[in-house]
Amino acid sequence: MSETTPALQRPATNLPPKYTPAEVEGPLYQSWVDRGYFTARPDSGREPFSIVIPPPNVTGSLHIGHALDHTIQDIVIRRQRMMGRDALWLPGMDHAGIATQNVVERELRKDGITRHDLGREAFVAKVWEWKEHSGGQILGQMRRLGDSVDWSRERFTMDAGLSRAVQTIFKRLYDDQLIYRAERIINWCPRCHTALSDIKVDHHDDEGELVQLVYGEPDGEDRVVVATTRIETMLGDTAIAVHPGDERYRHLVGRKIELPLVGRMIPVVADDHVDPEFGTGAVKVTPAHDPNDFEIGQRHGTAAINIMTPEGIITGTGTPFDGMDRFEAREAVREALRAQGRVGDERRPYVHAVGHCSRCDTVVEPRLSLQWFVSVGPLAKAAGDAVRDGRVRIHPKEMEPRWFGWVDDMHDWCISRQLWWGHRIPVWYGPGGEVVCLGPDESLPGSAADGTPPEGWSQDLDVLDTWFSSALWPFSTLGWPEDTAEVERYYPTSVLVTGYDILFFWVARMMMFGLYAMDGVQPFDTVALHGLVRDRFGKKMSKSRGNVVDPVEWMDRYGADALRFTLARGANPGSDQAISEEWAAGSRNFCTKLWNAARFALLNGATVEGDLPPVSEQSVVDRWILSRLATITAQADAGYADFQFAKTTEALYHFVWDEVCDWYLELAKLPLAAGGRPAEVTRRVLGEVLDVVLRLLHPAIPFVTDALWTQLTGGESVVVAAWPTAVPGAAEAPGDPAAESEVAALQRLVTEVRRFRAEQGLKPGQTVAGRITGLGRTGLAAHEGEVRALARLDDAGDGFAASATLRAGEVTVELDLRGAIDVEAERKRLEKDLGTAQKERAQAQAKLSNEQFLAKAPDEVVAKIRERLVVAEAEVARLESALGGLPVG
């Protein structure tokens, strides 16, 4: 209790009449941090619960998808904290190799310099500088959102500690021969000058040309026609392949044919890969520029000739095409071959899938390259098994097939990147061809004290794929490879919350490395997947569409709570959500409603002091709301636990708005006005309801709930309040059905009277004289006062003359409308209702006269239909009588 917590000091009357999110949210976050609420306590003796944040890229700022991701994690972790767990939500950021390097290079370009002008060391220093700036922005946004992360444990994938983890695991994998270096066809971006993972390649249909190309003598018997979309690669052909069983080419297998334009003699080989049905049944083989061809080349021992520079310029072919860009060469080669009559004049457009760099959209070039790989076989198998045998749960379960589809058929992972920003591959090459992989504390024999390598040694130039370090995140952030208390305590983490879009390349890799590094212990027990945030039409957000929502803008306009509540309300497990500004406004409105309800309670002396009054002293209305509160508490608890955020927040929304505000508060006004013991009981129940509701809502909307809760209870903060699991003093679940049905009957009657009034043109606030009879037969004998208050009926004094009569079930309400009754309106209303009732009666009768139904349907269902018939018949009778009683108009 210090100056940092002004909210605590305010008397109840100080709650401003108007809810202003900025005023509520502004000071709260820092006070939470100052009080250390978010700091995990390994020595607390409490049961641990841990989440590591999916580290946002240091590039740019948080987008709405991050806001969703963080909201979900914050809901989970805040609830656990309230449940008394030692809750750790570990924050941090990812260095995002290529993305970050691109951003910084773009900055440099504005000043007309390239990274090569600076040199590697200076450039990397520049990136660090930039990271400090950009990273700060993200942290500010997280604070704004209310993320209850443990700032004392913030990490960055390029931190010294995490870099040690990277080097340690690299060395271990290397020693276990799970990392190897090999020439492979990789996706190469000629513009970014880097290898791209399969995931960074977008395939979409482009129009090209499937050229038919004649090899061998155009008229000779060694004539072979092949088809290709990349004719320029023929300069690097080293074979022609046909299917072994293809009679058309049997005579050619084993022979050599001259490669046009180049003059090289290349063999015809037989390979199963070739589909004799496709095209001409013959394939040109360019091992250095096509993955299939590479494999064919490997099988037949043919050379791989690289004909392109990293920039995509033809080189080393000894032809006039050297020096041409690949697309330029495509045309030139085609023309040259056409001149020789090997290619037809006619162009046949051909639409096919072409890979593009996901970052710059350049057409990727399959290219032979010396790269580092992780041999994923055993690692992926373990990752699959962990889910198969139930050690790791994927939520929702429908995502499991995708998981298995991926881990059960994973290619080896190319981990080297031709970048400067990232973890440098810890491998050194010696003058005599030596290759040495170094662990964190190792150095080359003969190194100088300052680490300068011996003469002739140099380190591999490449850095590791960003995902390599992210894959270690669940334990590297806890201090691994050191033997820390945090690793011991918080690993495996309890739940991983992330979007299904990175299930494969992040989650799968964490699973592989986690199981590998931590002796088979999984990195998390549960993977909770959420979807993508889309625009109001369900379209993907993109800068080009101009439909991107900036979470900060919405927080400015509606508050962080409203943004969070909006995202939570749309968060159905694993599925995308469409959001619009109306939703945010609706969420803000809900916070306002909550605020106003709390104001009402405070102005009326609601309290949480002392025990809840015994059931014997509670009114039916109290019992009803407490029963409902107990139900909603159980629902919310279970719903949050099962990651059903949409369902749960929706249920709380309706409980607060439709039940507490619309009915309970209105009904409570009577005993509060009456004073005495009934008022005392109501004040206590009212306090209880709000207290519990605020605690249940706190994980989703932390700011406004804390502001209100401290006012209501005088407690320190709802952040550290106990999580409600049951409502003490309320009847046990399934609640108090008697009270619930009694109040339901009351609500039905009041609604009926209100509707009648509205049909008759009475203004909602206008009080009229009325006489109510028959309440006892509906079990509402004790509720006449409430009916009168909510339906605005005055007691009928002397001289009362009924001019309109409403029969609602057993109850009759006669109103003195002083001749204002609209007979036609009432007739229309009654006839409509009669139609509905008759239809219901007919449906029930039809079912009950169906012998098959009677014979086969369960008894309870039959009983339900019988009951329905009775009700419908009574309703028909009532409406017919009411219609008959209308004045002839």
Added chain:
RNA sequence: GGGCCUGUAGCUCAGUUGGUAGAGCACCGCGCUUACACCGCGGACGUCGUCGGUUCGAGUCCGGCCGGGCCCACCA
């Protein structure tokens, strides 16, 4: 090419083991009823894509078709 998901009120979406269709927003009346016009009261709105099957009964299960979307993929 293979696989997955999806089609419910004008819009965006819920609908638990098959048993009389729901929400928010938008819409139509009326209203400053002493917490709240970021509100209240009342109202209207769907042959659950389509055809067929299973069943006493299907939005809910099965099959075909049509319409969207996604993932994976080396088809030259």
